[in-house]
Amino acid sequence: DAKTTQPNSMESNEEEPVHLPCNHSTISGTDYIHWYRQLPSQGPEYVIHGLTSNVNNRMASLAIAEDRKSSTLILHRATLRDAAVYYCILRDPLPNAGGTSYGKLTFGQGTILTVHP
Protein backbone atom coordinates (compact mmCIF):
# COMPACT_ATOMS: atom_id res chain seq x y z
CA ASP A 1 0.00 0.00 0.00
CA ALA A 2 1.25 3.47 -0.85
CA LYS A 3 2.25 5.46 2.21
CA THR A 4 1.49 8.99 3.35
CA THR A 5 3.37 11.23 5.77
CA GLN A 6 1.57 13.76 7.94
CA PRO A 7 2.66 15.93 10.87
CA ASN A 8 1.74 14.39 14.22
CA SER A 9 -0.09 17.48 15.39
CA MET A 10 -1.11 21.00 14.42
CA GLU A 11 -2.80 23.86 16.20
CA SER A 12 -5.09 26.59 14.99
CA ASN A 13 -7.23 29.39 16.33
CA GLU A 14 -10.97 29.45 15.87
CA GLU A 15 -12.19 31.17 12.67
CA GLU A 16 -8.74 31.05 11.08
CA PRO A 17 -7.88 28.91 8.02
CA VAL A 18 -6.06 25.63 8.58
CA HIS A 19 -3.77 23.96 6.06
CA LEU A 20 -3.12 20.29 6.80
CA PRO A 21 -0.27 18.89 4.67
CA CYS A 22 0.25 15.36 3.42
CA ASN A 23 3.22 13.92 1.54
CA HIS A 24 2.75 10.91 -0.72
CA SER A 25 5.87 10.71 -2.87
CA THR A 26 5.21 7.09 -3.95
CA ILE A 27 1.68 7.74 -5.21
CA SER A 28 0.72 5.78 -8.31
CA GLY A 29 -1.26 7.06 -11.25
CA THR A 30 -4.47 5.38 -10.14
CA ASP A 31 -4.34 6.34 -6.45
CA TYR A 32 -7.01 8.73 -5.26
CA ILE A 33 -6.19 11.00 -2.31
CA HIS A 34 -8.81 10.66 0.41
CA TRP A 35 -9.20 12.55 3.66
CA TYR A 36 -11.14 11.28 6.64
CA ARG A 37 -11.36 12.78 10.09
CA GLN A 38 -12.16 11.28 13.46
CA LEU A 39 -13.75 13.39 16.15
CA PRO A 40 -13.22 12.32 19.79
CA SER A 41 -15.06 9.10 20.68
CA GLN A 42 -16.54 8.76 17.18
CA GLY A 43 -15.84 6.70 14.10
CA PRO A 44 -14.01 8.33 11.19
CA GLU A 45 -16.00 10.41 8.72
CA TYR A 46 -15.31 11.14 5.08
CA VAL A 47 -14.13 14.67 4.32
CA ILE A 48 -13.07 14.90 0.69
CA HIS A 49 -11.17 13.13 -2.08
CA GLY A 50 -9.49 13.95 -5.37
CA LEU A 51 -7.28 12.58 -8.12
CA THR A 52 -5.49 15.42 -9.91
CA SER A 53 -7.54 18.59 -9.77
CA ASN A 54 -8.28 20.69 -6.71
CA VAL A 55 -11.64 19.86 -5.11
CA ASN A 56 -14.07 21.81 -2.98
CA ASN A 57 -17.04 20.70 -0.94
CA ARG A 58 -19.05 22.06 1.96
CA MET A 59 -16.56 20.78 4.51
CA ALA A 60 -13.18 21.61 3.03
CA SER A 61 -10.96 22.11 -0.01
CA LEU A 62 -8.28 19.78 -1.29
CA ALA A 63 -5.27 21.24 -3.06
CA ILE A 64 -3.19 18.69 -4.99
CA ALA A 65 0.33 19.44 -6.15
CA GLU A 66 0.95 19.28 -9.88
CA ASP A 67 3.26 16.25 -9.50
CA ARG A 68 0.72 14.69 -7.07
CA LYS A 69 3.45 13.95 -4.54
CA SER A 70 1.77 16.09 -1.91
CA SER A 71 -1.60 17.56 -1.07
CA THR A 72 -3.13 19.95 1.43
CA LEU A 73 -6.49 19.82 3.15
CA ILE A 74 -7.80 23.32 3.74
CA LEU A 75 -10.39 24.18 6.37
CA HIS A 76 -11.36 27.73 5.49
CA ARG A 77 -12.56 28.79 8.94
CA ALA A 78 -11.76 26.41 11.76
CA THR A 79 -14.35 25.89 14.46
CA LEU A 80 -14.03 24.08 17.77
CA ARG A 81 -15.98 21.20 16.18
CA ASP A 82 -13.15 20.72 13.68
CA ALA A 83 -10.82 19.48 16.43
CA ALA A 84 -10.12 15.91 15.35
CA VAL A 85 -7.55 13.51 13.95
CA TYR A 86 -7.25 14.03 10.19
CA TYR A 87 -6.16 11.09 8.05
CA CYS A 88 -4.72 11.40 4.55
CA ILE A 89 -5.14 8.10 2.69
CA LEU A 90 -4.22 6.88 -0.78
CA ARG A 91 -6.88 4.67 -2.26
CA ASP A 92 -6.50 2.61 -5.42
CA PRO A 93 -9.91 1.79 -6.91
CA LEU A 94 -8.47 -1.02 -9.00
CA PRO A 95 -8.61 -4.62 -7.77
CA ASN A 96 -5.71 -6.11 -5.88
CA ALA A 97 -3.57 -8.90 -7.27
CA GLY A 98 -6.20 -11.43 -6.22
CA GLY A 99 -8.88 -9.49 -8.02
CA THR A 100 -11.16 -9.41 -4.99
CA SER A 101 -10.33 -6.40 -2.88
CA TYR A 102 -10.89 -2.91 -4.20
CA GLY A 103 -10.12 0.46 -2.81
CA LYS A 104 -8.80 -0.60 0.57
CA LEU A 105 -8.46 2.27 3.07
CA THR A 106 -5.17 2.05 4.96
CA PHE A 107 -5.13 4.55 7.82
CA GLY A 108 -1.85 5.98 9.15
CA GLN A 109 -1.32 7.89 12.37
CA GLY A 110 -3.00 11.04 11.13
CA THR A 111 -2.63 14.65 12.31
CA ILE A 112 -4.18 15.70 15.59
CA LEU A 113 -5.72 19.14 15.03
CA THR A 114 -6.28 21.29 18.10
CA VAL A 115 -8.45 24.39 17.69
CA HIS A 116 -8.12 27.15 20.27
CA PRO A 117 -11.05 29.47 21.11
Add this chain to the structure above:
Amino acid sequence: EAGVAQSPRYKIIEKRQSVAFWCNPISGHATLYWYQQILGQGPKLLIQFQNNGVVDDSQLPKDRFSAERLKGVDSTLKIQPAKLEDSAVYLCASSLGRVGEQYFGPGTRLTVT
Protein backbone atom coordinates in the same frame (compact mmCIF):
# COMPACT_ATOMS: atom_id res chain seq x y z
CA GLU B 1 -30.95 8.54 6.80
CA ALA B 2 -29.99 6.28 9.69
CA GLY B 3 -26.29 5.71 10.13
CA VAL B 4 -24.32 2.56 10.88
CA ALA B 5 -25.46 1.06 14.17
CA GLN B 6 -23.22 -0.95 16.47
CA SER B 7 -23.76 -2.67 19.78
CA PRO B 8 -22.72 -2.89 22.47
CA ARG B 9 -20.93 0.45 22.83
CA TYR B 10 -18.70 -0.83 25.64
CA LYS B 11 -17.66 -4.29 26.77
CA ILE B 12 -15.31 -5.46 29.51
CA ILE B 13 -14.29 -9.12 29.61
CA GLU B 14 -11.55 -11.22 31.11
CA LYS B 15 -8.88 -12.81 28.95
CA ARG B 16 -9.81 -16.16 27.48
CA GLN B 17 -13.50 -15.22 27.45
CA SER B 18 -15.42 -14.80 24.24
CA VAL B 19 -17.22 -11.70 22.95
CA ALA B 20 -19.38 -10.75 19.99
CA PHE B 21 -20.09 -7.42 18.35
CA TRP B 22 -23.03 -6.58 16.13
CA CYS B 23 -23.28 -4.17 13.21
CA ASN B 24 -26.24 -2.96 11.18
CA PRO B 25 -25.05 -1.08 8.09
CA ILE B 26 -26.82 1.69 6.22
CA SER B 27 -29.73 0.28 4.25
CA GLY B 28 -28.74 -0.71 0.74
CA HIS B 29 -24.99 -0.69 1.37
CA ALA B 30 -23.51 -3.81 -0.18
CA THR B 31 -20.04 -3.49 1.30
CA LEU B 32 -19.36 -3.87 5.01
CA TYR B 33 -16.06 -3.50 6.87
CA TRP B 34 -14.78 -4.30 10.34
CA TYR B 35 -11.81 -2.31 11.63
CA GLN B 36 -9.77 -2.57 14.81
CA GLN B 37 -8.44 0.67 16.31
CA ILE B 38 -5.87 0.38 19.07
CA LEU B 39 -5.43 3.46 21.24
CA GLY B 40 -3.25 6.06 19.54
CA GLN B 41 -3.33 4.36 16.13
CA GLY B 42 -5.42 4.64 13.01
CA PRO B 43 -8.07 2.00 12.26
CA LYS B 44 -6.85 -1.26 10.74
CA LEU B 45 -9.07 -3.24 8.38
CA LEU B 46 -9.87 -6.72 9.70
CA ILE B 47 -12.38 -7.96 7.13
CA GLN B 48 -14.40 -6.70 4.17
CA PHE B 49 -17.66 -8.21 2.94
CA GLN B 50 -19.30 -7.68 -0.42
CA ASN B 51 -22.94 -8.65 0.22
CA ASN B 52 -22.49 -11.83 2.27
CA GLY B 53 -19.18 -12.90 0.75
CA VAL B 54 -15.73 -12.15 2.16
CA VAL B 55 -13.47 -10.24 -0.25
CA ASP B 56 -10.56 -9.41 2.10
CA ASP B 57 -9.73 -11.00 5.44
CA SER B 58 -5.96 -10.89 5.09
CA GLN B 59 -5.47 -9.07 8.41
CA LEU B 60 -8.02 -11.05 10.44
CA PRO B 61 -6.39 -13.26 13.13
CA LYS B 62 -8.34 -16.30 12.08
CA ASP B 63 -7.26 -18.45 15.01
CA ARG B 64 -9.41 -16.35 17.33
CA PHE B 65 -11.46 -13.90 15.26
CA SER B 66 -14.43 -14.78 13.08
CA ALA B 67 -17.04 -12.72 11.28
CA GLU B 68 -20.15 -13.40 9.32
CA ARG B 69 -22.71 -11.40 7.39
CA LEU B 70 -25.87 -13.39 7.08
CA LYS B 71 -28.27 -12.42 4.28
CA GLY B 72 -25.92 -9.64 3.25
CA VAL B 73 -27.17 -7.17 5.84
CA ASP B 74 -26.21 -7.34 9.54
CA SER B 75 -22.83 -8.64 10.60
CA THR B 76 -21.27 -10.03 13.74
CA LEU B 77 -17.60 -10.12 14.72
CA LYS B 78 -16.55 -12.65 17.36
CA ILE B 79 -13.38 -13.08 19.37
CA GLN B 80 -12.76 -16.40 21.06
CA PRO B 81 -10.70 -16.56 23.23
CA ALA B 82 -9.83 -12.92 23.88
CA LYS B 83 -6.32 -11.77 24.68
CA LEU B 84 -5.16 -8.63 26.46
CA GLU B 85 -3.89 -7.19 23.17
CA ASP B 86 -7.41 -7.34 21.73
CA SER B 87 -8.34 -4.30 23.84
CA ALA B 88 -9.35 -1.75 21.22
CA VAL B 89 -12.27 -0.01 19.56
CA TYR B 90 -13.96 -2.17 16.93
CA LEU B 91 -15.45 -0.08 14.16
CA CYS B 92 -17.96 -1.17 11.57
CA ALA B 93 -18.32 0.74 8.31
CA SER B 94 -20.40 0.35 5.18
CA SER B 95 -20.41 1.72 1.65
CA LEU B 96 -22.63 1.48 -1.41
CA GLY B 97 -19.95 -0.21 -3.44
CA ARG B 98 -16.40 -1.38 -3.07
CA VAL B 99 -14.82 2.03 -3.66
CA GLY B 100 -17.49 4.36 -2.36
CA GLU B 101 -17.29 6.67 0.63
CA GLN B 102 -17.23 4.65 3.83
CA TYR B 103 -19.65 5.48 6.63
CA PHE B 104 -18.50 4.46 10.09
CA GLY B 105 -20.45 3.51 13.17
CA PRO B 106 -19.59 4.79 16.65
CA GLY B 107 -17.58 1.69 17.51
CA THR B 108 -17.48 -0.78 20.38
CA ARG B 109 -14.81 -0.20 22.99
CA LEU B 110 -13.50 -3.56 24.22
CA THR B 111 -11.40 -3.86 27.36
CA VAL B 112 -9.82 -7.23 28.10
CA THR B 113 -8.55 -7.63 31.67
